[in-house]
Amino acid sequence: MGFFALVSVTQAQQIEIGAGLGGMLYKGDIAPNLNPRFYRPAGNLFFRYNFTRSVSMRAGIATGGIRAEDAVSKDPFQQARNRSFRTRIGEATVDVEYFFRDWKMVRTRKNWSPYVFGGLGYLSYSPKVEGGKRLTYPLGVGVKYEIKRPWSVALEFGTRFTRNDDLDGLAKTPGAPKLASGNPALSDSYTYTALTISYTFYRVTCPE
Numbered sequence: 001m002g003f004f005a006l007v008s009v010t011q012a013q014q015i016e017i018g019a020g021l022g023g024m025l026y027k028g029d030i031a032p033n034l035n036p037r038f039y040r041p042a043g044n045l046f047f048r049y050n051f052t053r054s055v056s057m058r059a060g061i062a063t064g065g066i067r068a069e070d071a072v073s074k075d076p077f078q079q080a081r082n083r084s085f086r087t088r089i090g091e092a093t094v095d096v097e098y099f100f101r102d103w104k105m106v107r108t109r110k111n112w113s114p115y116v117f118g119g120l121g122y123l124s125y126s127p128k129v130e131g132g133k134r135l136t137y138p139l140g141v142g143v144k145y146e147i148k149r150p151w152s153v154a155l156e157f158g159t160r161f162t163r164n165d166d167l168d169g170l171a172k173t174p175g176a177p178k179l180a181s182g183n184p185a186l187s188d189s190y191t192y193t194a195l196t197i198s199y200t201f202y203r204v205t206c207p208e
Helices: 002-007 076-081
Strands: 015-027 040-050 055-069 084-099 112-126 133-148 151-161 189-200
Touching (some): 015 055, 084 133
Antiparallel strands (some): 015 040, 015 189, 040 055, 112 133, 133 151
């Protein structure tokens, strides 16, 4: 019976917990393009539930920061505006993930798979402008690799899209001077790039 318990293919691996370290990068009025010089450190914790070997749901929290400066731009308007900011970010997200390669429960196999994810998030930030709390729409890609069961690592890149323009303090304020107002056609967003490590809880059951 002990032997069959070890080799049983009925292994449940639905629950997974993990953490990651990486950084956040802002995109908006003060940095219309992603600029690596504004990269700031961030970290996250997450819980993943694997519905199948290809589809998972992940809930997580993350904290970090974003920043940018007009002074580094070659745009004359931005140089004249000469604004800068630093914002602390806290977020909670729920994502659905799709893995392109099935996880095979074979001891000799090293599982790996590229994946995509998308979902919904809740953002809190300071200094606060217009309430300081917003919904975000995470979307991204990653690669996950099982280094030694039950441990896995992953590298992922995701963007948090928003529908507001106040992460940088340049909200769309009616009647405000042009230099003190954001571009109404451009909403702020930020990316989160992370290297994560996770632990999967395996349950081995004996065949009947």
